[in-house]
Each structure stands twice: as structure tokens, then as C-alpha cells.
Amino acid sequence: MAQPITVSPEALAERVSRIFLAAGLSPLQAETLAATIVAGERDACKSHGIYRIEGCLRTVAAGKVQPQAEPELQDDGSPVVRVDAKGAFSTAAFAVGLPVLVARARQHGLAAMVVNSCTHISALWPEIEAITAEGLAAMAMCPSYATVAPAGGSAPLLGTNPFAFGWPRKDASPYVFDFATSVMARGDVELHRIEGRPLPEGTAVDRDGNPTTDPAEALAGAMLPFGGHKGSAISTMIELLAAAMIGDLTSTEALDYLGTTTLGPHHGELILAFSPERFAAGRGDPFARAETLFQAILGQGARLPSQRRFEARKRAAAEGIPLTAEEVEMLERLERAPFGAQA
């Protein structure tokens, strides 16, 4: 049995990247995917941490991602920057588009990055934070798989469709949120099932469309959007803007394409970047005015989103990332044979 270890984010990223290289990923895909996964692990966001490595490898083994594809930038100088991922992992496509998105947002005040035909396994906040690090505000959204019923409906149609936003702060971690537009992430419903815990009321319906708190019935039925018809409307907006509008798969089409929710979805993504200086146009300092708002939120005892992640990040930088014996064992196993028995 392996021993628990503590590892620096850099060393872990190096190790994960080598696993992906050995699995046949291009250097860009291996490095960016490893960086994103280690960012999740570093931020104590376990559901997006090294646990995801095997899901990525399963998606490669199933032939549902193009591990050697080189994403192609399509840039006509307009504020709409496009990256055709050509079936690569989204992290590689984002890395190719980011410098151009940033340049266009500074030039025009506002810009969009469309990513097409990518395989998505990561949260949106690493992308949001890459943009806020450049002093820009950012909004991102993408569909996922049809597992959520629209408000008033009873059958899976929408995805858990994440919606994310970030605002840069000068001497602090950025203001960042990134959440599923379903009441609960699908992984959490799965976790309730494994642990035999009932779901909170209002999380899901069974396959007949009746409210249920049974996680197994919920997984066979449909999850519900957060906030009733309002969350349902936002989730629908995400299908429209980040699927129909950009010529990529809706959550229903993504599920049809893959036939399972256990692999990374193949679809697109929409990211907007705003230059606060350009939008403020000399009407005060937008960053100072945002600080007043943040201090007022904190001043009444409320938290800013992502604060827990940023606290974990500080700990990881100071003390390293702790990995359990099981996690080390998994890494060693994947280092020996990334595809296990199938390879």
C-alpha cells in the first residue's frame, strides 16, 4: 500500500501531465488538462480534482475525444474570437484562444470567445480566473447533458448548465462564482445515492414527473433547476447562447451523441470578457467602487463566493497538497498503465 504524501501544486501538475502524455494526449492537451485538474485539487474542490483523471482517460479510451487534435484559432480581428477545438479537451482550446480574447476585449471594450467541438471535463472557474488575472471581468456558460427538467416539465431536457462570472480585484483573490443551474450537481445526487441519504425537497422528480427525495429515482427521472422558473429560464438561455447560437450541441444532443453521462460531454462554450476601464470611460474607478460593495457584503457577515477555494489555495501554496494513500495508489496505478486492463 502506498503512503499518504504532501505534494506541491507544480510537482503534482507535472505528474498528472505525464500520465496524460503517456495516454496519448498532445503536449498542449496534457499540460492544460493537468493544470486544470490540479487547480481543482489545490483548491480542495475534490469533485474537480485528481478524481477526474480517470474520467478523462475513459473518454479517451472510448474514442470520444481527439487526444492529438490541435485546436484552431479563427480570428478576423472582430470581438468574436473562435476556437475550433477539433475534438480536443476544452482546456487546450481555451489556452489557444485566451491571449486573443484578452487583446480583443482591451481593444474593443468587450469580446467573446466561442469554443466549438471540445470535450469538457472542467469547471468554468479556472477559465474565469485566467481572464480576471488580466484585469478583465468575465462571464462563461456551457450546456452539459440532458438531465434536468424545465420548470413545469417532467423529463430531462436541459443540462446542469454551469454559469460563471468573475471580477478582478487588485489586492485580493477575484470575485468568482461558478455554479450549476440545477438545484444540485449530478455528482452530488450520485453521492447521496451511494451514501443512502435522501435529497432535499425540490431537488428532483422521478420518471413520472412526481417530486422525489430518493436519489436513485431522481437519477432515473430528472433533476430540477435552481430557483424554480427563474433558474429554468437561465438554463434555457445557456442552451440558446452556448449551443444553438454558436452552432454546437445542446444538452439533449450531447447526451444523444455520447449515449452516457459517464464520459466528458462534447459540445461548445461561450465566454465573454469586459474591460472595466473601457466601460467606465472615466466615470470613477470601477475597481474601487466594486471594493466598496465587497466590503459591504463582508461587513454584514456574508461571504463572497469561492472564499473557501481561495483559503485552500493559500494552504496548498504554504503547505502543499495532501494526498491520501488511496489517491497516491491511483496515481501510481495510472502511471504504470493509464488505461488499466483495457490498454
Added chain:
Amino acid sequence: MAQPITVSPEALAERVSRIFLAAGLSPLQAETLAATIVAGERDACKSHGIYRIEGCLRTVAAGKVQPQAEPELQDDGSPVVRVDAKGAFSTAAFAVGLPVLVARARQHGLAAMVVNSCTHISALWPEIEAITAEGLAAMAMCPSYATVAPAGGSAPLLGTNPFAFGWPRKDASPYVFDFATSVMARGDVELHRIEGRPLPEGTAVDRDGNPTTDPAEALAGAMLPFGGHKGSAISTMIELLAAAMIGDLTSTEALDYLGTTTLGPHHGELILAFSPERFAAGRGDPFARAETLFQAILGQGARLPSQRRFEARKRAAAEGIPLTAEEVEMLERLERAPFGAQA
């Protein structure tokens, strides 16, 4: 006593416009404000209908709007179009900016309209629908007054901050939503107080930050955002993008400026417009793909947002808008003296 009448939208708009002209509004402000108010009445959206006329007139009488101001377009050819309302009603500023926003969105694929220093009394959907009528998708947001506590907090800080979106449809009314990011609109809490009805759980806290279902205590305390921390995050995003970023008042600053929630707030607004054709770039027909989504929503018995409004609109076009005796009396009173005893 006046008699109930039925009136065409056009005739009612003419009548409301004359009241505003007599109250000293510029022709552009009078016409656009009347059109927006009559659109609300026509769509059986009573809280944004002719009931609003007196609130507008109170705001004029209080000197908190500049009735003769001519909004100024600031256009540098970039995708960020700016209108300084110079204290005019927002409807006039929007009318000045709309053609340029539409042209820029077609030219660049994506454009934003920033409205500064306007007085806002209307819903966002009339603006959204003016953009979808041009074949563009639209997103709009603005702060309001500090009446909502952030999730985990206890004191008013955010506004009811509406968030709106629209998608154009070729042979049907557009897909449009426009909702407060609080659980309940403030006017509805007020209505519960007048009718002596308790609020649903989770709507508000009292002035000590404790949950309350008493509308009077809620009005003295704070309303809560919809969807817990998710709605709170979206509401905060609106303060950042549509106040701090565009150099205009946050909900806290707007309340400080006016000192009351009974007048129209003075602040700014952010509107984004997207060209679906430009974003799709030949990857299928975005409108046809959106229809597939809408039919799937309707096919499982769910509704599209705003359907009730569109049904009322059809009735109004066919049969006219019914006004009660009290409503006719109000119009006649305002026609005699728009400012009543104060004038």
C-alpha cells in the same frame, strides 16, 4: 363617476403621452415612456401599466428626473455604445441608442449599450423585445434600490436587480424572460401587506436578520435573493457590471441619492446584443435549432416565459385594452392636472 372603457393600445398611448407632455416632458420622453407603460397595460402586466403614470409624475414633481433632457449618444464605432441620459427617463435614452446598438451588433457580432444617469421606471422586457425584433439576441440588467440582503447577510444592500434575456423567433413571439433577482418583487411584498397575507417562507428577513413572513417586518428588514447564494451571486454580478463597471450608482448609492423607494431610481443599465448568424458562422441555423428546444419544452407541458403576456397582447390587439372606471377616472384626473394639488 367615469364608465369602464375599452381602448386600443394606440389610442391609450396617445392619451398617456399627452399627460406626460402636459407635465413638462420632452416629446421623446413623453412618447417613449407612454409607449412602455401602455405596453405593460396591453400585456396585462398591471404593475407596469398605467398604474405607473403617477409614480413617474411624482418623480418629476420631486425634481428627480430631468423632463426636458435630451439623451446624448456617445458612439466611437466600437461595440460599446453609450447613451448619457442626462437625467431623462431611461426609455428616451434607450430609443436614442437602439439603432446604433443594432448596427454595431450586426457589424461586430456582439455589442453593448451602456445607459448612464437615467431614471428607470420600466421593466426590461420592452427593451429586450425591441432588440429581438431586429433578429438579435439580447441580455439586459440594472441595479435598483438597496432592499435585498446578500445570502448569508441580514441587511439591505442589493437591489431587486432585474435580469432579462431574449431570443428572436421567426414565426412566433420571442423567447423572453425578465425577472427580479429577489424572491419577490418589492411591489408584491407591499401587496401582501395591504391584503394582510403572510409571505412565503424564505422571502425576507426582519430588521434583526431573522426570517419573517410578516410583510411589514419584511419591508422594514430586507428581502432575500431568489435561489439562495446563486441568486445572490447573480444580483451581485448586476451591481458590478451595471453599476461599478459602467460608472453609475449601485443600489445602495441609488437609495442614498433618492432617500426613498417610492420614486423611480436614478442609475444606469447594461444591455448586450448578439447576432446569432455571426456567432453561428455557418454551423447550422441557430433559429431552427432554438425552435427544436422550444418545442421540446412545450412538448412536455412546460411553458415558455412571457407566454401569458403574449396572449394578453393578442387579446388587446383583437379586442382592445379594458380599463376599469377607476382607471378611467385616474386618467381623466391626470388629464385635468398632472400634478394634482401640488401643481
